[in-house]
Amino acid sequence: MVDTDITILGGGCAGLSLATALVSRGAPRRSIRIVEPRTTYERDRTWCFWDVEPHLFEDAVTHRWSRWRISHGGDTIERGTDRHRYVEVSADRFYEVCLNRLDRTPAIELSLGERMTGVSREGKDFCVDTSAGSYRSRLVFDARAGAALAEAEAARIRSDRDGRLSQHFVGQFIRTAEPAFDPETVTLMDFDGDASTAVHFFYVLPYSRTEALVESTYFSPHSLPCEAYEEDIARYLGARHGVRRFEVTGSESGRLPMFDVPICPLAPGVIPIGLAAGACRPSTGYAFLAIQRQAKRLAQALAREGTLSPAAVAETEGISRPSILRVMDRILLAAIQRRPTEAPVFFYRLFESADPAALVRFLMEAPRASDVAEVIRAMPGLRLLRAMLPEGISRRMAAT
Ligand SMILES: Cc1cc2nc3c(=O)[nH]c(=O)nc-3n(C[C@H](O)[C@H](O)[C@H](O)COP(=O)(O)OP(=O)(O)OC[C@H]3O[C@@H](n4cnc5c(N)ncnc54)[C@H](O)[C@@H]3O)c2cc1C
Structure with a gap:
């Protein structure tokens, strides 16, 4: 006998987004408990992104801009498109919208002031220990970004004393x-x-x-x-x-890490979400839309999945980042790490040359095939990129 069907550890951006995505599909048939240590929500961050696709937080958007600029060495370029505006969701408004929606949903319990202290597998279920006691849950999502980031930081220090970016x-x-x-x-x-x-x-x-x-x-x-x-x-x-x-x-x-965060499940079968699942794109730091996409996929899987088996839900768990974007990120970050002084020219020329709509879809990880081609075309001369790269990669590029 379980006490709750679904537990979400962490009521930050990813935890509340998943709960909201579940509610958006109608009254959830499952009981959902969100464990969150903070006792009140405040404006602790400002999320911005280009509105390249619909999301569930239109009513939390606090500002919209159609133009953006890049400046370097006394030069400035301004770009923009009405197709995709740069929007801001301030955290206080986001939390308010989420809490209002969840408040109206009896199946969801938000336990503020409660901290997860451990999770273990008990047969098909999980035993969740918190500062308020222990209970059994059928599924557990781990949305505690901090723990994953601390792990990533420790791995970074262990593997590379000079540090990745x-x-x-x-x-x-x-x-x-x-x-x-x-x-x-x-x-x-x-x-x-x-x-x-x-x-x-x-x-x-x-x-x-x-x-x-x-x-x-x-x-x-x-x-x-x-x-x-x-x-x-x-x-x-x-x-x-x-x-x-x-x-x-x-x-x-x-x-924010500018490298792939190692995914470290809290216990076998616990499903990481948000930053804990690598939602933060290494080359940009943008994560908000990736978090929304993951929440939507999981809510769909939970609506389909009759038995709530972690394995079935986990099939849709990952942050789906096209491999071409992963490769391009790695090349760019290796280049920035080696020659930081060249990076401003690189970004300036990229924004100057690329079609704005194609570039922002690329940055938001929602590129069409033609957008990737457009961004590659607009990348500042291969000579600049090769000069920035470590020798091994640079030689391989020259040979192709
Ligand atoms: C200042 C700032 C600005 C950012 N700006 C942008 C932006 O403009 N655009 C963009 O796309 N991304 C941005 N990001 C990146 C990313 O979108 C955010 O970090 C986002 O909040 C990540 O969501 P998350 O749910 O993974 O983590 P969080 O929102 O940090 O949530 C983690 C939650 O876990 C809780 N928790 C911690 N320990 C426990 C425990 N033991 N038990 C239970 N719960 C626990 C925490 O209290 C917290 O509420 C920004 C990040 C920061 C820090």
Whole structure:
């Protein structure tokens, strides 16, 4: 006799997205329990992505932009398309929308303030231990991103002392007295001309002429003290936007792996989802849409699957990333790691040459066949890419 049919460990983006996807198919016939240590939900991050496909969170979208820019060495290009806008889902709105939907669904229990402490297999079922006690569950999804990222970090340190790249950043919500921002255009990458050992750029989401989220982002192995990113932002606001005095109304920070996260199931049969399943694309850090796709596939599988066997559901578990994208990511990341100083030119020229709609579908992992061809065509000269690559790969490319 089980206490609950489905347990979701972690009520963050992936856990709540899976629960929402299950609810979107009508009242779930199964009982679902979400175990989440936090006691309240706050604005702890800002998800952005290009709206290349429908998703369940239209009512959580807080901003839309049709234009974006890249700047490097005093040059700026602006691109855009009305077909795919760059949209923002702020975390507080996302959590509010999810909680409202789940609140109306008696089959779902969200246990806030409760932490999973262990999971073991008991026959066909699982025994889930939490800070509030133990119970039996037929299926368990692991959506605790932090544990997977810690494991990935440990593996990275073990395998490569110099470290593979991570994308690490601090963002501040800025309010200025004088107009400083262009509210029509997102700054995706404004490269820091001083960076010689790491890729460093600023990312700006403008909400009005006087309000924006400004992030200082690095692609490098090691994070910096928080004050270093904050000093970057103050320097950038002065130099680029002529802003000397500003108010910081909030902040967020993150460290995302720029390599494939090893998938480490908590116990045999536990199904990882979200970042724990490798949802974060190594070359971009975008994960939101990949999380939605996985949630949708799993909800479909659960609707079909009569017996709730982990093996049957697990067949649809993975983050389906086309292998051509995996290969291209690896080549690009090897190149960035070897020659970070060339990366700004690479990104600048790529955005300059590629058809914007094709490029953003490619970045969002939803490319048509012609989009991949378009991105390869638009990639800055092979000479630049080869110069950036480690010798072995570069020689193999030259030989083909
Ligand atoms: C600041 C920031 C900005 C980002 N911006 C973007 C963006 O613009 N676009 C994009 O596509 N992606 C973005 N990402 C990447 C990615 O979309 C997010 O990290 C996303 O939140 C990952 O979802 P997740 O559910 O896997 O992890 P999380 O949302 O982190 O959820 C994990 C949950 O597990 C819970 N948990 C931890 N330990 C336990 C335990 N023992 N028991 C039970 N639960 C536990 C945590 O409390 C948390 O709620 C961003 C990430 C960060 C950090």
